[in-house]
Amino acid sequence: MHHSLFTLKNHNFIDRKIISSFHRNMDQECQISKSSMYVNWRNKPAIEGQHGGILAASFVLVVEVLENLAYLANASNLVLYLSKFMHYTPSSSSNIVSNFMGTAFLLALLGGFLADAFFTTYCIYLISAIIELAGLLILTMQARSNSLKPESCLSANRNTKCQETEGGKEAVLFIGLYLVALGVGGIKGSLPPHGAEQFDEETIQGRKKRSSFFNYYVFCLACGALIAVTFAVWIEDNKGWQWGFGISTFAILISIPIFLLGSMVYRIKIPNGSPITTIFKVLAAAIFNNYLPKNGRNAVVNTNVSPTSNSNERKEEITEDLSFLNRAITNNSNLPRFSVTTKQVEEVKIVLKIFPVFISTIMLNCCLAQLSTFSVQQAATMDTRIGSLLVPPASLPVFPVIFIMILAPMYNHVIIPFARKITKSEMGITHLQRIGTGLFLSIMAMAVAALVEKKRKKVAFQETLINSTQPLPITFLWVSLQYLFLGSADLFSLAGMMDFFFSEAPFSMRSLATSLSWASLAMGYYLSSVLVAIVNNVTGTFHHTPWLYGSNLNHYHLERFYWLMCALSGVNFVVYLIWAKSYKYGAKTGSNETQMLCKSSGV
Template identity: 85%
Template sequence: MDEECQISKSSRYVNWRNKPAIEGQHGGILAAFYVLFVEVLENLAYLANASNLVLYLSKFMHFSPSSSSNIVSNFMGTAFLLALLGGFLADAFFTTYCIYLISATIELMGLLILTVQAHTRSLEPEICSSTNRNAKCQEAEGGKEAVLFIGLYLVALGVGGIKGSLPPHGAEQFDEDTIHGRKQRSSFFNYYVFCLACGALVAVTFAVWIEDNIGWQWGFGISSLAILISIPMFLLGSTVYRIKLPTGSPITTICKVLVAAILNSCFSRNATNAVVSTHPSPTSNLRENKEEDGKAKEEVTVGNITEDLRFLNKALIKRSTFPTFEVTIKQVEEVKIVLKIFPVFISTIMLNCCLAQLSTFSVQQSATMNTTIGSLRVPPASLPVFPVLFIMVLAPMYNHVIIPFARRITKTEMGITHLQRIGIGLFLSIMAMAVAALVEKKRKRVAYQDALMNSKEPLPITFLWVSLQYLFLGSADLFSLAGMMDFFFTEAPFSMRSLATSLSWASLAMGYYLSSVLVSIVNHVTGTFSHKPWLIGSNLNHYHLERFYWLMCVLSGLNFLVYLLWAKSYKYGSKCTNGSNEIQMLCKSSGV
């Protein structure tokens, strides 16, 4: 095999002192363990507030149910979308190590602001009159609203940076030169979701109980303490981390190739036909010149270029009539990889729109129902404990039982491919929305039969019915999120891995935004063609939430069919020695 396939690891990874990483001393399971433990604390800090935030906004900040849902959706959407910024900065200028530390500090600042607001009575709206239950409470406005949103979006910025840096930082600890290393990396993503569930378990039980029974200042305080502890815990692993060096802006590479391809395509009619060498050099990108009949001279890069997305190959043409970018075959092939994985990202947005309901309408449904189990009153925001527990059981089972069994059946390294795993998550989301619609129909039937449609008293129906949709959505989350992160990290070019892995969180962001957009569109359309929109009012019993869930079920079904078409046509990148797409490019150029 050509020597170019043997890229030195020391040129790509360093330790925290910026010296070359040493195999056997840096990276591995111990380094990944620190990352997983930190993720437990980080997700505890985030979900302790996000899971219950809709009730805080409605009860203490006096926003309406629909406004509260939209604020939460936009907040969580922004947090996940900012993961792209974290991934971009880690790839281009800083490292995943630095981005985590900066982001955790920013999140801590936001949580401290929210803690101070919850503790200071003058920073909250006036308390509603207890004598007039029909009186409309004044929403938070002015400086009080500003403090709320400054705190929330500082948290969102910090969470985004952490989500964009911590998963790729953990995945980078494993050697991709061996099958064992790639299996360990796949297991890491699976246990990363497991640790998300561990943090969520504490968040939706202990932290939510504190918020509902003692005070929100204590809930925000717990989150602040968790993220504060996570910083020294992360630093403890510094001596064993291996850190990927930034390789320059991946966005610049993508834009350069796209612009060059578009410009060359526009001027192709006036150019001579290029002569491409059929025997390119294995170690360099050759260019061949041609002039004919006084026409413009052009230079065409030659080499072993793939036939996929042939439009991008035009970026390799260099013309004398106008300045062009210096574009290499490797850069063109990297952009092709990014464009080929993008449809998978688009197909998962609808699934995450369904997951957005876990933090919005589903919590509000539970709040109208009987939330006692025996003598124990369960806070509505603690309902996600059911999918969390299910994930904590299913994740190790998937890694140690399902995958080994699938490997024996399929005789393949992965057992279940990334795209198959994502597809299972998409299908489960369809089932979840159908179950949610049936449960909401049952809840409203009870309210109507007991003449409680206009009452704010708890309905005589247990909130455990809502847990059914949580179980389906929790399973969908396990399959899809771990599958997406592993897929994007593995398939992406080496120089874009953090940014590509962040697409998993960006999909969640787009799902939350889509949820808000769908609510607005549904209200606009139904308000135009009927007397009252489906999802407006202060009483959830008057909503047509079951119709909204059926709509999402249909949209999820259509999305699943589109995904099947994309997944069927997708071809995984062939691996040369270590599975790195960067090395894959070099191996292709070498004729390996």
Template identity: 70%
Template sequence: MDEAHKLNLWEGYVDWRNRPAMRGRHGGMLAASFVLVVEVLENLAYLANASNLVLYLSKFMHFSPSSSANIVTNFMGTAFLLALLGGFLADAFFTTYLIYLVSAAIEFMGLLLLTIQARVSSLKPQPCFSSTTSISCEQFDGRKALMLFTGLYLVALGVGGIKGSLPPHGAEQFDENTLPGRKQRSAFFNYYVFCLSCGALIAVTLVVWIEDNKGWQWGFGVSTAAILLSIAVFLSGSPVYRTKVPKESPITTIFKVLAAAVYNTCKIRNPSNAVMGMDTSTSYVTETSDGEDSSNVKRKATSQTPTESLKFLNRAVMNKTGKPILECRVEQVEEVKIVLKILPIFMSTIMLNCCLAQLSTFSVQQASTMNTKLGSLKVPPASLPVFPVIFIMILAPIYNHIIIPFARKVTKFEMGITHLQRIGTGLVLSIVAMGVAALVEMKRKRVAEANYGSGLANSTKPLPITFLWISLQYLFLGSADLFTLAGMMEFFFTEAPKSMRSLATSLSWASLAMGYYLSSVLVSVINRVTSIYGHKPWLFGSNLNEYHLERFYWFMCVLSALNVFHYLFWASRYKYNSTSPQITSPDSSQLMQQN
């Protein structure tokens, strides 16, 4: 191969046929545009059901309000947690291109099962029978429950694979070694959240209306068709994609470095090996693997010894372990250090996503007890997320085209504001959102008590209070989501070593998963504790008016405030990788050198 042809190749990237990717032919904004369109369709398919699922489970599948909420949060949590599996497979064994196609096919099969169950009455429990004294409902179990949960968790598996592969696949289309490429990649993450919102807008308006007025079989059918169309759109972009070649397993690298550090520590502490430990403390394995991109690990080109941070791991690169399988390169140790440093940031975002979980559960149930009419139009409660969605769709372009250019001039940073500042803004907004949610629930309960008095628990008619009050907490949580989700994805992608980028980007979705799981745990723990020390659990009963939801929201507000202090502790100590481009600009090279 002649030298000119080599220079025209994207090193470490291939096209969809596994041939070397070519500059000018593969990658760029055109390739990323296909990913953005796919995300609109994919999120439409997912969120159309997730946003309204709590009502489907309670009204048609006869689960209690708290059980329905927990099923939804567990389902959504599993879907986002499985993004780690998708990211891991994309980094270690398969390309992001292939992972998306397989995952979309799995989600399609799950949605097809749910569509069939919603269509065939014999696969659902019979409608409840009302008498003058009680309401009798068929218990939902057996093969009907098996079909429901099989469909739900096939969807969860597919969604996880897509979330773990699609964002890094789009971000990989840009040349991070050029300033325009880095700016385009930053814009991609902003517009990725914008496209998430576009899909959500269609889902919580058109599809939710179809589910409530035409039947759930039509709602599931629209989602099934959307995911099938997304596969066709994704395949149409195949000729212009460039895809990173998978390398060694990132999980294997992490455990290998940790095991080597522990092994060498034990040998040093053994008196018979004390001389060896002293003799080899400055002898390191520094070979690099073929084709490894040196721009993605701190000072990789010139490093002869590991950096001083997390010094315990430096013992992993002593070259006289006597165990070839445990021999580690300096570059591998530095990669693991980077991953460990971003984990506290990841942990700090879980509480925000626990707050976001309320948008799909209790907030929808609150709205279902209120007046949902806008003039002559009756708005389905599950369409409430339209408020944060529209706000995000307005704010995302403003943020990208007005706020960021202005911030670049002020701060001299390439990205305008750092990713950690952006994430922190979202965390602060989550405190405000939970405080507003508590105040709104207190107002809703006062209206309920004024209208129903002692018959509060048996009230089923809509309250004479508009559901627009609920939109306030949606607006604040939607704003928090815009700042934090886009900030997390770009932060994890740019900070992580190249061999671990898909897995690291998946941490954004894993944070969502942990938030949903934490929400379920909090509901269970709060009910258990309040049943012991109070007259009745806060979040228990057949009617939402019996709940003490306002106390739960105040508790979430306090936890969110404590979480911000936890985040500030770690964020103030975090140092960006010196070769990471997100804090540089054409006129700030000196600042980069200082960092």
């Protein structure tokens, strides 16, 4: 009896030693696994506890305040600069601004691609900041030098037609603008994923912190925007545009050393090769193998094999979603160019499944494009005084910006914890629910915008000012209503999109996938320009003048254009609901078997 008890105790002691040794070994394996995916700024393995975390992400957030200040200080007021000083028509000015902002956001895809494939988010940010700095210096010189601007004209003389910028002066303008666009694109494509990479996704706490990072990223966007649409816009309107561009130049200049200060604590993801190459390779292999002759089809792997197969070659389970891509997997050694792995096929499936969500957000961002184009011009025709204070029309975004700054922390610290208690889930409110809320708010925003424009034109008729350029006796605060709705939509959709694309995308494609959030904005701005052109062509065929044509906004049928946007947004929302309902969130697993063991062992 005593001997048996001693033996049992001794056996338990040995078991505990084995288990303890197993956990120590697993801990070492996990450290090696995680460090192999991330390095520090000196290209040495990142050390958990020393690299990454809240401190590293904080540098990213501070930099984003300065970067967005530099960008929006010009973009928010650019439509008035182009019309007043470069003598473009309101319609042309709106299109130039839409194309400029659209290009800047679309180039985020280039920044994300380069960060994933060849460089790192750390390097891409530094290169992009220098490019944006060069563009801002060119614009500052043009704004300062009269010889680089078109000749002034007397607006009071109706017989004098202002000459638009052309030739070398126009070339200087567009070189400066699109250097800024290239720099902004690179920063937008690298900075958000760089901040998100600082958190460990293998733990619930790490994922929560990452979600909070995206919320506060939008908060910092709003902080930079607040300074841009108040102080910077006031400087541009009262001291001159050379000072406005100078503020942007200074902001992006000091953001570079601040970013570099965080180098010691950053953890940087190692590039994994071109994700676009992987996507095209899998698609090409699937198409090619589909047309193999019958005697070659035997080389195609049977995708119906049980995932519990003991084959050593089988590293990952083949899913039946988008099953046509499964034909890309082949054991035929005679087809080396089309040789792809199961992992690559599954990664491409993930990208294709999140793509409909990207498509459905384009219409929302088409509505957001109105914030920096027609909405600013609407406010410019109205009474912009608040008491004795004269507010620049380009400062209108201050309303949604302040609302975002209040709502973002409230969302993170009140709404989400409450939702987690109700739903008993880690996320509380899912990414797709958050994006859907933004889509619905954009519908409301366009309806409000149409009603406000109808009221504005009614005042113009009543006061017989329909043919005048004088300010109308109606406060511009009416326009702030559509800004509030669109600002709320932006908060819900942008943070939701970035978190969704980063979380759901394959590890090797995260920077590129996160850039889809900005690419959606770009496509929205381009769609806005296309819609204006289509509306003018169609309505010009059936009416004497198109809806959106001329130099006087009072002659526009802007309310009809807003109703059209509202209807298109409604259709888009219905389509989104269908896609979102069928979407299944991917099960987040480690990038290799060691990480899966880390989870199961609690390391």
